[in-house]
Amino acid sequence: MNHRxxxxxxxxxxxxxxSVFGAPCWVSLTGRDLEATQEFYGAVLGWRxxxxxxxxxxxxxxxxxxxxAGVAAVATTWQIAVAWTPYFxxxxxxxxxxxxxxxxGTVAVGPLRLPPGRGALLADRAGATFGIWEGELVGGWxxxxxxxxxxxxxxxxxxxxxxxFYGETLDWASDRPGSCEVExxxxxVVLRRQGxxxxxxxxxxxxxxxxxxxxxxxxxxxxxADVAGCxxxxxxxxxxxxxxDEREAVLCDPDGAQFTVNARRxx
Numbered sequence: 590m591n592h593r594x595x596x597x598x599x600x601x602x603x604x605x606x607x608s609v610f611g612a613p614c615w616v617s618l619t620g621r622d623l624e625a626t627q628e629f630y631g632a633v634l635g636w637r638x639x640x641x642x643x644x645x646x647x648x649x650x651x652x653x654x655x656x657x658a659g660v661a662a663v664a665t666t667w668q669i670a671v672a673w674t675p676y677f678x679x680x681x682x683x684x685x686x687x688x689x690x691x692x693x694g695t696v697a698v699g700p701l702r703l704p705p706g707r708g709a710l711l712a713d714r715a716g717a718t719f720g721i722w723e724g725e726l727v728g729g730w731x732x733x734x735x736x737x738x739x740x741x742x743x744x745x746x747x748x749x750x751x752x753x754f755y756g757e758t759l760d761w762a763s764d765r766p767g768s769c770e771v772e773x774x775x776x777x778v779v780l781r782r783q784g785x786x787x788x789x790x791x792x793x794x795x796x797x798x799x800x801x802x803x804x805x806x807x808x809x810x811x812x813x814a815d816v817a818g819c820x821x822x823x824x825x826x827x828x829x830x831x832x833x834d835e836r837e838a839v840l841c842d843p844d845g846a847q848f849t850v851n852a853r854r855x856x
Contacts, residue, residue, distance in 0.1 A: 604726045606678035606706065611759040611769040612782045613741050614678040614726050614733070616658050616809050620671055620844045623648060623662040625827075629842050630660075633822045634811055634850075642704050649727065656727045657739070671844045673809040674710065675741045675788075676720035677759050678730075682707045685721045688758045689713070713754050715745050715805040716796060721759075734785075740810040740851070741788045744803075748790040751805075752778040755790075812853040819850045 606614060620626045623646060630636050630650065641647035641659065650658040679685040682700035686709050690696060697718070699709030706724020713719065726733065733739075745751045752771055756762055761780065762771040770781040778790040794805045813819050820830045820838045827843040836852045 604730045606723050606726060607680035608767070609678045609726070609730045609782065610680050610765070610767070611761050612678055612730070612780075613675050613739070613787050614722055614730060615676040615720075616673060616739055616741070617676065617720065618658065618660045618671075618673050618846055620660060620662055620842075620846060622844065623660065625843060626660050626662070629823070629826045629828060632826050633819050633828070633840070634813065655729075655732050655735075657733060659727070670718075671846045672718065672806075673846055673848050674718055674720050675739075675807050675809060676708065676722045677755075678726065679721045679723050679759065682709050682721050682723040685709075685723075685758060686711060689754075692754050692757055694754065694758070713745075713751060713805070715747070715751060715794070717743060717745055717751075717805040717807055719807055734787075740786075740812070742808045742810065743788065743790040743805070744794040744808060745790060745792065745805040746794055746796055748776055748778045748792040749773065751790050808847070808849055810849040810851050813850045814853050816850055816852050 618626065627638050627648060631638070636650040636652055636657070638648045638650060641649050646662040648660045649656045650660060686696050686700055689711050693714035695712045697710045697712060700707050701709065705727070706722055708720055708722045710718065710720050743751060756771060761769045769787070772779045772781065776792040779786055780788040780790070795803055796805060816833070816836065816838050820833050820840060823840045823842070824830060829841045831839040831841055831847065837849060839847065839849050841847050
């Protein structure tokens with residue numbers, strides 16, 4: 590059973606990864622100081638928090654009462670980088686991880702049981718880190734997309750090569766009903782689900798660059814009402830502004846995790 594609904598679009602909707610396979614379904618932050626992280630993102634993005642079932646080092650961020658992101662103070666314990674990471678929905682985490690490895694990717698963590706599902710942390714063959722998720726989606730999917738709202742961009746060496754890797758790993762552009770659609774626009778690849786853009790893959794990153802922000806990586810974007818206000822709040826709470834204009838700001842939290850805020854478009 591892939592999809593059970595209490596009320597369409599509501600916070601009580603229960604959606605399983607198999608029903609939105611291949612699409613981004615969650616974002617998580619691995620950090621060091623949980624209290625400081627909650628204070629920072631609460632001020633910058635207006636999030637509230639609740640405890641996660643995984644233990645005291647984990648929190649769930651809420652926007653308008655909808656779960657939108659996870660935070661784990663495990664960077665030091667797990668010896669992994671402080672960073673924002675997108676997760677993609679898969680019907681079978683073991684199969685997806687095996688596909689990634691067979692295509693030159695690596696598995697850093699998992700797949701592990703992380704109630705209410707199973708997840709793994711991987712890297713593609715250019716070195717960009719991403720996650721996969723099997724099981725119940727914490728924020729639903731439609732509700733998560735509307736409440737976060739998030740967008741992700743892969744900065745990589747070769748967007749076409751990356752699209753082939755992710756397509757074969759996550760079943761993009763397959764014959765399966767509900768598959769994500771892939772469009773090639775020059776050096777950029779656009780990923781859509783049911784006509785909605787959910788990710789972009791862009792060429793130009795350099796694998797050997799000394800600056801981590803120039804190496805292949807997934808960048809998580811959050812749409813906000815006030816870009817400048819978010820930037821000023823980030824600076825006040827010990828973060829930094831790496832780039833800023835009227836429509837977008839690239840920010841860094843006090844732990845060094847980079848993310849982008851974009852001006853919310855009025856529908």
